[in-house]
Amino acid sequence: MTRKDKDDISEILWTGLVGLPALAAFVIGFHLSHSAGTAGIIAGVIAGIGIGILLLRRISADEKLKRSGTHDIDKMSGRQFEYYLGHLFRTQGYKVQVTRESGDFGADLIIQKDGKIIAVQAKRKKGSVGIDAVQEVQASIAHYKAHEAWVVTNSRYTEAAKSLARSNRVRLVDRNTLVEMINKVNPKGLPSSPASIDR
Structure with a gap:
């Protein structure tokens, strides 16, 4: 459910x-x-x-x-969203690498904590995220020698994406879960403005 x-x-x-x-x-x-x-x-x-x-x-x-600050996030470009997530994961104690913009082999960020490597695909969009994101991040596991794969979005997922993620053990972080993550590390603040999100 x-x-x-x-x-x-x-x-x-x-x-x-x-x-x-x-x-x-x-x-x-x-x-x-x-x-x-x-x-x-x-x-x-x-x-x-x-x-x-x-x-x-x-x-x-x-x-x-x-x-x-999800309304601020909704105004970010895809690349700004990747860097924002990098900041968010760092506040949770992860070591973060934002991959290059093109030729990223299906992962936008590689995060590490407690010896676990996680490949993350960031999807900042208005519509629902489909199976492509799940397929791409799943394919990135071998390349980055990751233990897990996540897709993080400011939106929702299609039923097909949810089904494929379950069968491939890919974690899907949707808008509601992202809100909880942000409020947990920054309960009184807002994300930086889109223009200020950089490397």
């Missing part, structure tokens, strides 16, 4: 947690007061509290997204 699916289920559950208590409050209120008006007021108050909680959750999620 993807993170998006989990988020959708969570939203449905929270919506249910607003509706069910309001309905229960109406039934109990009507049973005790024998007045539809009084029961409606009680149910309205309960629903209002629930809606307030939902709004706070949504605002919190929006603030998390803003802190991550």
